[in-house]
Structures are given as structure tokens and as C-alpha cells.
Amino acid sequence: MDDQPTVAILHPGSMGAAVAACTRANAREVLWCPAGRSPASTARAEEHGLVPVNSIAEVVDRADIVISLCPPAAAEDVAAEVASYGFGGWYLDANAIAPERMQYIADLLTPSVKAVIDGSVVGSPPVNGKTPRLFLSGPAAAVARIENLFADTDVRTQALGTGIGAASALKLSYTTYQKTSRVLAALALGMAREHGVDQELTDIASHRTRSYLAEPEYVAKTAARAWRWGPELEEAADTLEAAGLPSEMLRAAATTLARWDDSKDDSEMALADALDRLAQP
The missing domain is CATH 3.40.50.720 (NAD(P)-binding Rossmann-like Domain)
Structure with a gap:
């Protein structure tokens, strides 16, 4: 070569x-x-x-x-x-x-x-x-x-x-935090919207440093990427189990993301539509 x-x-x-x-x-x-x-x-x-x-x-x-x-x-x-x-x-x-x-x-x-x-x-x-x-x-x-x-x-x-495996481990370690945090933000916003306090929740979060709750527009982007993020979280869950760490949180996040499987690469989805699909798949 x-x-x-x-x-x-x-x-x-x-x-x-x-x-x-x-x-x-x-x-x-x-x-x-x-x-x-x-x-x-x-x-x-x-x-x-x-x-x-x-x-x-x-x-x-x-x-x-x-x-x-x-x-x-x-x-x-x-x-x-x-x-x-x-x-x-x-x-x-x-x-x-x-x-x-x-x-x-x-x-x-x-x-x-x-x-x-x-x-x-x-x-x-x-x-x-x-x-x-x-x-x-x-x-x-x-x-x-x-x-x-x-x-x-x-x-x-x-x-x-x-060593083979180090790059993969780093990616899944980051995935464990970054993608699960997005799922938690979506659930929090969905709960707040159900009770009419979603704007107040966003306002609270905006006063925190780099809180995903302060970026509600990212929920729709998360929905559009759920088809590939879910399997990544399952991989991360397997890696946690192999390390003797609990994996239930990541598997639950993957199950939550599966509610958006029909939203694959939908770049036009609005926040309200993403939350609707999350609440009523």
C-alpha cells in the first residue's frame, strides 16, 4: 500500500x-x-x-x-x-x-x-x-x-x-451519560407539560449550568435519533453488566427510546409532536 x-x-x-x-x-x-x-x-x-x-x-x-x-x-x-x-x-x-x-x-x-x-x-x-x-x-x-x-x-x-476495546469502552461510557440524560430530560418535560408547568421547568433549568432541561428543542432531535441511540444504550448496558454494575437504568432508557422508533430521522418534528409520541406511542 x-x-x-x-x-x-x-x-x-x-x-x-x-x-x-x-x-x-x-x-x-x-x-x-x-x-x-x-x-x-x-x-x-x-x-x-x-x-x-x-x-x-x-x-x-x-x-x-x-x-x-x-x-x-x-x-x-x-x-x-x-x-x-x-x-x-x-x-x-x-x-x-x-x-x-x-x-x-x-x-x-x-x-x-x-x-x-x-x-x-x-x-x-x-x-x-x-x-x-x-x-x-x-x-x-x-x-x-x-x-x-x-x-x-x-x-x-x-x-x-x-488494547482492543478501549475506544469502544470510552464511547459507551460517554453514551451512558449523554444519551440517558437526554431521555431523562424528555421524560421530565413530558411530565411537566401534562401539568401545565413545562415553561416554568425550562426556566428553572436555564439558570443551571448546561442542563439538558434548558434545551427542550433537543427532545425532537432525540426522537429522530432514537432508532440508533436505543441499541447503543443496550450495548452500554451489556458493558455495565460485564463490569458488575447495574444496567437497569440504561435498559429502561432504551425501552423509552423505542417509543420513537417510527420517528427515524424526522428532522421536521416539533417538540409537541415528540412529546405526544412519547406519551402515546
């Missing part, structure tokens, strides 16, 4: 497409496979300059680096498919999955690949000036290769060491 690797992204959702697009600055080309993907995925890929390829087999054959950024539940299936085609390059799994699942994926791919890198993205997609952080753990040389791939782009990288 030379200094301009061929990169593949599996599969380009809003985060994956934007992250992959950043690699174009240091890659020969960035591939993706439109087979079976939605028109929205195709539009995103075209917008970000990704190169369509007819099959996953061809993607794997042509790529030096494969980046997996998909819903958590699909992470193992994606890795298994890549392994089935004998991929021999560098595999970056940047999904929000438990460290134990990350290790399973590393073990699955290790016989054929040069290296598996554990990654996690924290922040919003790198568009419109947003600069998310990509945390990396794994073999030092492989981590350095990924850092070079994102050098001088809007994705800021940070190495966490050589």
Missing part, C-alpha cells in the same frame, strides 16, 4: 458518509456499495464524492482500508461478510459496540487482515464546521495509519493505547 490508500466505507449513513468523505484528502479513492441501500444512502454517497462499486466482494478486493460505521446490531454481520471475502488490509470498526463484541470482531478478522483497529466517533458528523473526535485503540502502527488517513481533516483522532 502506498501513501494514497483505497478506502471503503460500510455503510454510509449520515455519520459514515461524512467521516469517509474526510479521508478523501489522503486517499486515492473512497468506495462504497449501493446494492440494497436506500435512495437516501445513495444521495449521501454522491454528495460526499464516494465511488460506487457493484458488490461488497469488489469493495473488499479493491480496498486497502475498510471502515465499518453501521448500526450496532449489524457490526458483527458486516465484519463476517468482509472476512468471508478474505480481506487482507486494515479494518477499522468504529461502531458503538461493547468491548466484548469488539474483541469478537477482532478475533474473527485477525486470521486474514493486517490489523483490526477499535474506533469510536464522539460528536456530530463532520459537516458545516463540526469536528468530531475519532478515538482509536489497537496495534500502534495500525492506529498511526488511521491517524495519517484523517490528518488535516475535520475528524480529529486520538490514540488510546494498543
Whole structure:
């Protein structure tokens, strides 16, 4: 592989497409496979300059680096498919999955690949000036290769060491607080609205430093992202259990988010509609 690797992204959702697009600055080309993907995925890929390829087999054959950024539940299936085609390059799994699942994926791919890198993205997609952080753990040389791939782009990288699982653990630790806090804010606002004191609740919260209750407009955004946040919280719950910590709060938050499953990526939803759906799914 030379200094301009061929990169593949599996599969380009809003985060994956934007992250992959950043690699174009240091890659020969960035591939993706439109087979079976939605028109929205195709539009995103075209917008970000990704190169369509007819099959996953061809993607794997042509790529030096494969980046997996998909819903958590699909992470193992994606890795298994890549392994089935004998991929021999560098595999970056940047999904929000438990460290134990990350290790399973590393073990699955290790016989054929040069290296598996554990990654996690924290922040919003790198568009419109947003600069998310990509945390990396794994073999030092492989981590350095990924850092070079994102050098001088809007994705800021940070190495966490050589152990597989560290990046995944950090992502889920942050998810445990950040996403559950959003769910609690939605429930509090829903309760207050039922009793006609929602404006007063927001006013109280506005006098607190960085309280999610002071950002009621974010409830609708939470509803639109619930389809992927819920599985992330389930992964975090599994990780808590593995550490001997109670997981019931996160599983309850995931169940709450499931009430918004039909609100997937609804960017036009109003706060009132989001709270209605929460109260009467």
C-alpha cells in the first residue's frame, strides 16, 4: 500500500458518509456499495464524492482500508461478510459496540487482515464546521495509519493505547451519560407539560449550568435519533453488566427510546409532536 490508500466505507449513513468523505484528502479513492441501500444512502454517497462499486466482494478486493460505521446490531454481520471475502488490509470498526463484541470482531478478522483497529466517533458528523473526535485503540502502527488517513481533516483522532476495546469502552461510557440524560430530560418535560408547568421547568433549568432541561428543542432531535441511540444504550448496558454494575437504568432508557422508533430521522418534528409520541406511542 502506498501513501494514497483505497478506502471503503460500510455503510454510509449520515455519520459514515461524512467521516469517509474526510479521508478523501489522503486517499486515492473512497468506495462504497449501493446494492440494497436506500435512495437516501445513495444521495449521501454522491454528495460526499464516494465511488460506487457493484458488490461488497469488489469493495473488499479493491480496498486497502475498510471502515465499518453501521448500526450496532449489524457490526458483527458486516465484519463476517468482509472476512468471508478474505480481506487482507486494515479494518477499522468504529461502531458503538461493547468491548466484548469488539474483541469478537477482532478475533474473527485477525486470521486474514493486517490489523483490526477499535474506533469510536464522539460528536456530530463532520459537516458545516463540526469536528468530531475519532478515538482509536489497537496495534500502534495500525492506529498511526488511521491517524495519517484523517490528518488535516475535520475528524480529529486520538490514540488510546494498543488494547482492543478501549475506544469502544470510552464511547459507551460517554453514551451512558449523554444519551440517558437526554431521555431523562424528555421524560421530565413530558411530565411537566401534562401539568401545565413545562415553561416554568425550562426556566428553572436555564439558570443551571448546561442542563439538558434548558434545551427542550433537543427532545425532537432525540426522537429522530432514537432508532440508533436505543441499541447503543443496550450495548452500554451489556458493558455495565460485564463490569458488575447495574444496567437497569440504561435498559429502561432504551425501552423509552423505542417509543420513537417510527420517528427515524424526522428532522421536521416539533417538540409537541415528540412529546405526544412519547406519551402515546
